[in-house]
Amino acid sequence: MVPIEYYMVLSAAVFCIGVFGILTRRNALMFLMSVELMLNAANINLVAFSFQNGNLTGQVFSLFTMALAAAEVAVGIGIILVLYRNFDDVDVTKATTMRW
Amino acid sequence: MLQTLQISGTAALAPTLVLGVTALLLLLIDSIDPEESSSALLSGVATLGSLVALAAAGAILVATGGEPQSLFQGQLVVDGMSLFFTFIFTSVTTLVTLASYDYLKEFRYKAEFYTLVMLAATGMTLMASSNSMATAFVSLELASLPSYALVAFLKNNRGSVEAGLKYFLIGALSSAVFVYGISLVYGVTGSLQFDAIASELGNTGEGLVGVLGVGILMIIGGFAFKTASVPFHWWAPEAYEGAPAPVSAFLSSASKAAGFVIAFRVFTVAFPQSTVGVDWVLAFQVLALVTMTLGNFAAATQENVKRMMAYSSIGHAGYVLIALGALTGSANQAFVLGAGMIHLVVYGFMNTGAFLFIALAEYWGVGRTFEDYNGLAKQAPVACVAMTVFLFSLAGLPIGGGFLSKFFLIAAAVEAATIGTYVLAFALVINSALSLFYYSRVVKAMWIEDPVGDFEVGGYPTGLYAAIIVAAVATFLLLPALGLFTNVAVDAAASMIQ
Numbered sequence: 393m394v395p396i397e398y399y400m401v402l403s404a405a406v407f408c409i410g411v412f413g414i415l416t417r418r419n420a421l422m423f424l425m426s427v428e429l430m431l432n433a434a435n436i437n438l439v440a441f442s443f444q445n446g447n448l449t450g451q452v453f454s455l456f457t458m459a460l461a462a463a464e465v466a467v468g469i470g471i472i473l474v475l476y477r478n479f480d481d482v483d484v485t486k487a488t489t490m491r492w
Numbered sequence: 493m494l495q496t497l498q499i500s501g502t503a504a505l506a507p508t509l510v511l512g513v514t515a516l517l518l519l520l521i522d523s524i525d526p527e528e529s530s531s532a533l534l535s536g537v538a539t540l541g542s543l544v545a546l547a548a549a550g551a552i553l554v555a556t557g558g559e560p561q562s563l564f565q566g567q568l569v570v571d572g573m574s575l576f577f578t579f580i581f582t583s584v585t586t587l588v589t590l591a592s593y594d595y596l597k598e599f600r601y602k603a604e605f606y607t608l609v610m611l612a613a614t615g616m617t618l619m620a621s622s623n624s625m626a627t628a629f630v631s632l633e634l635a636s637l638p639s640y641a642l643v644a645f646l647k648n649n650r651g652s653v654e655a656g657l658k659y660f661l662i663g664a665l666s667s668a669v670f671v672y673g674i675s676l677v678y679g680v681t682g683s684l685q686f687d688a689i690a691s692e693l694g695n696t697g698e699g700l701v702g703v704l705g706v707g708i709l710m711i712i713g714g715f716a717f718k719t720a721s722v723p724f725h726w727w728a729p730e731a732y733e734g735a736p737a738p739v740s741a742f743l744s745s746a747s748k749a750a751g752f753v754i755a756f757r758v759f760t761v762a763f764p765q766s767t768v769g770v771d772w773v774l775a776f777q778v779l780a781l782v783t784m785t786l787g788n789f790a791a792a793t794q795e796n797v798k799r800m801m802a803y804s805s806i807g808h809a810g811y812v813l814i815a816l817g818a819l820t821g822s823a824n825q826a827f828v829l830g831a832g833m834i835h836l837v838v839y840g841f842m843n844t845g846a847f848l849f850i851a852l853a854e855y856w857g858v859g860r861t862f863e864d865y866n867g868l869a870k871q872a873p874v875a876c877v878a879m880t881v882f883l884f885s886l887a888g889l890p891i892g893g894g895f896l897s898k899f900f901l902i903a904a905a906v907e908a909a910t911i912g913t914y915v916l917a918f919a920l921v922i923n924s925a926l927s928l929f930y931y932s933r934v935v936k937a938m939w940i941e942d943p944v945g946d947f948e949v950g951g952y953p954t955g956l957y958a959a960i961i962v963a964a965v966a967t968f969l970l971l972p973a974l975g976l977f978t979n980v981a982v983d984a985a986a987s988m989i990q
Contacts, residue, residue, distance in 0.1 A: 407672060423661060430668035437675035445682035453626050457671055460633045464664055467637050471644050471656050478653045487654040490730055
């Protein structure tokens with residue numbers, strides 16, 4: 393059996409790649425993908441811990457997470473579409489009509 | 493499985509069910525003839541639905557006396573706390589749907605707007621009842637996703653779209669952080685249900701406290717987004733400024749309260765300070781201090797009224813965070829939490845009212861800066877009296893409930909009697925004094941300054957006026973009647989802590 397620490401290192405690495413993507417990418421779609429990586433890092437944890445703890449709660453919760461990630465992307469793509477229509481670009485740094 | 497769902501049990505969820513059914517009903521009405529949907533009918537159904545939910549919450553509170561009712565094998569719990577917050581959510585929803593009748597007259601997709609508001613309210617009431625990390629996460633998303641769409645509702649307005657984008661991006665990021673935190677807590681405790689987490693925490697090995705601490709910090713991050721507190725507060729000024737003003741009112745009052753109710757429940761039920769071994773009280777003290785100071789100082793430098801109100805809303809999140817930062821061992825815990833709940837009730841009315849006044853100004857086509865409000869009182873004295881009540885109550889002058897609720901927060905912090913809470917009480921006083929400066933700029937502009945041009949207000953919209961006046965009367969009456977709420981709030985907090 394693979395020790396639980398390996399799973400945690402893997403999920404932490406995936407999470408950090410996601411955070412890195414959010415901090416460096418300017419394309420809104422890349423941003424969505426990075427968020428997806430972070431959510432899936434949590435899913436790795438949930439499934440691994442579920443196996444470790446011997447109950448199914450974590451696995452079921454990871455299904456919830458996937459469904460909600462899909463719903464979030466659906467709303468997000470809609471917003472990115474109107475972003476493109478208004479600003480002719482999906483660059484998140486272009487939308488600056490209000491000052492920060 | 494099925495036989496555990498008793499009728500008496502699900503009846504306790506009546507407010508949530510009524511809000512959800514109203515949302516579907518609105519879509520049904522709209523589908524009959526989408527081009528000719530009556531604005532009055534849609535607004536009326538939405539307002540009626542939230543009023544029924546409000547009445548149902550009150551009736552259940554009276555009938556059960558706030559006795560906790562566990563539902564769906566403990567995934568949800570209906571108790572005094574959840575009903576108290578359901579009262580806040582439904583009151584704000586009622587005011588917002590009433591005011592939107594005039595605000596939305598020129599727009600298409602009215603039914604969708606009301607549906608999204610109702611769905612978000614459904615999510616908020618579920619958040620108040622959540623008793624496990626799974627339901628907390630799902631209901632938090634149910635409250636958030638419609639809000640993203642609502643902020644970006646004005647599809648052809650660049651400000652609104654930009655606000656929606658920023659709100660969505662930071663929301664998606666913080667919900668990912670939140671889920672990761674949940675996964676770490678699940679790894680340590682092997683459970684998602686709040687009371688089970690608390691009972692497992694006692695058996696946590698020394699080596700796992702670090703993992704648990706990171707998990708708890710990440711969960712705090714998720715709540716910070718929902719309540720617009722540091723470090724996930726950056727979306728708030730943008731989202732509130734760009735969104736249609738009724739939506740700003742809804743988000744800054746109801747959505748903030750929803751974030752707080754789930755934070756109260758998680759940190760008192762799942763991570764009680766006595767067993768957790770991670771000093772989250774200190775984390776909340778720092779967050780409260782930074783949030784209120786940053787919010788108020790940033791508000792003082794604004795030239796745009798709506799943006800000023802957005803920063804003031806961050807400041808108020810900082811005040812309510814005192815309720816979590818003062819939960820030290822020496823504190824009267826029920827009173828500390830109760831003080832936060834009371835402030836959220838009063839804030840629900842006065843802040844919604846202030847944003848609805850801004851909605852009224854947008855309806856008239858008044859500009860957005862302080863100067864544009866010059867001399868408004870000559871043309872619309874009634875609305876300006878109401879706005880004055882809201883602003884002074886927000887600042888904490890004894891003209892509305894805001895004075896007493898701030899006083900309770902200070903008393904709770906001082907009673908906890910640690911250095912951290914003394915600092916918080918002191919910071920609250922200083923920040924309130926500062927806030928009086930920028931709130932009175934609006935009042936001065938309305939009543940004392942002369943108008944710049946010859947501006948005529950375009951009519952007196954019934955729905956907006958009704959909502960503003962109801963909010964003003966409620967804010968004013970909460971000053972003498974706050975004692976009523978205080979008992980309910982403190983009892984609810986006490987029964988949850990046990």
